[in-house]
Amino acid sequence: MSPSLFFAAIFCGSCFLLFVGSADAIEEWEWKRLTRKRLPKLRSGKAIDAASAKLADQSASAAKPDVSRWKGWRSASVQSVKDESPDCRSFVFVPTDGEPFSAFLGGQYLTVRLKDPSSGKNVSRCYSLSSGPDEPHYRITVKRVPGGMMSNLLHDTIDVGDRIEIQAPKGKFHYSVEESQSPNPEPLNLVAAGIGITPMLSMLFQSLNERTDRDVNLFYQVRNAVDAPFLAPIREIAKMLEASTGVRVHLWFSKPEDDDLRPGDSIGRLSAERIVDRLGHHRGEYLICGPDVFMNVIAEGLIECGASADRVMFESFGGKSKSAGALAVPACDPCSDASDVDESNSDDSVGWNVAFQTSGKSASFEAGMDGLLDVAESLDVDVDSGCRSGDCGACVRRLLSGEVRYAEAPECDVEDGEAVLCVAKPVSEVVVDA
Secondary structure (H helix, E strand, C coil), X not given: CCHHHHHHHHHHCCCCHHHHCCHHHHCCHHHHHHHHHHHHHHHHCCCCHHHHHHHXXXXXXXXXXXXXXXXXXXXXXXXXXXXXXXXXXXXXXEECCCCCCCCCCCCCEEEEEEECCCCCCEEEEEEEECCCCCCCCEEEEEEXXXXXXXXXXXXXXXXXXXXXXXXXXXXXXXXXXXXHHCCCCCCEEEEEEHHHHHHHHHHHHHHHHHCCCCCEEEEEEECCCCCCCCHHHHHHHHHHHCCCCCEEEEEEECCCCCCCCCCCCEECCCCHHHHHHHHCCCCCEEEEECCHHHHHHHHHHHHHCCCCHHHEEEEECCCCCCCECCCCEEXXXXXXXXXXXXXXXXXXXXXXXXXXXXXXXXXXXXXXXXXXXXXXXXXXXXXXXXXXXXXXCCCEEEEEECCEECCCCCCCCCCCCEEECCCCEECCCEEECC
């Protein structure tokens, strides 16, 4: 039986049959390479040092400025659409201009933009990439959120052949490339809940492509097998890798259905104590993604259990913290102390007039506002937004006059005469091209 048919048979024996469909639907680049080429070699014990070295070089180059990285929005075509669970759908994008996509690191995110047909306004959001970094395409996996404008637009209106606008991948949420390339790397511990599996899948692919001797532990909290995106392929990859690599998958089911559990699976809620107990140590990097409460509790618990604070990281999309919108932050920043914050700078922006030339509207910057974007939204001025943390660049607009300041330099591309509205605060009267 060929590897591709074998992999299809694994799916046909699981509940994923209802959502994945035919064998052809799951024949994506990652699975092809791992099942047909890479995994058979790993299982037989054959060395693939040359390929690993090449892919490690690619990962190292992705951590450096990428000359192919474009600025602003770029059109992409939807190559395929696939349901990974009843409410999670993957979208694979390919270039429309013949130029390859920029390199990225597993864990980074993609900013996507669509026009809402009901209002005619653009909507943009950030989603973690779930594809492997060395693939020729980008893939995001989106959970439908009740009332969520972008997730429902993607699920209800986007199909194969449609076009969507994207920005180059960004984000700090990725494991250390330097650590991965060291002679004896510390363990890589990936902790996910629900749709938080998406960046972990990308990091797992990257790690496997770089080297196979590193200890990689994937902890995955799910409700049951039906509602767990990518569970079937993750299980199969883990089975293939168990004897020949350091990859281990640890599954926790909070409400398992009949026949969900397999030997080694656990019932209940994942906790920092259970992670450390399963590992037998608290060493290595910890990257966490899931609901805000889950991430905060796990991160704080890991540090209490002895994990190094600067090696525990998490990300949040749309959360209330500064990390909202795919900005990865240390679980505990040893350089940050709320008692040392200079509150005097929080008032020098209040009261300045903010005018939007194109729309002909203006208002004063008020206390409690995070940036000029808040003023725009209070006036119903049409401005794209995504991360709200200065990362994605969706809200960059021309600053026609006046001056602004930033508490921290934005991560996105911004040129002289431009402002990142979500984090820019006025220090004079300003006029924005919006």
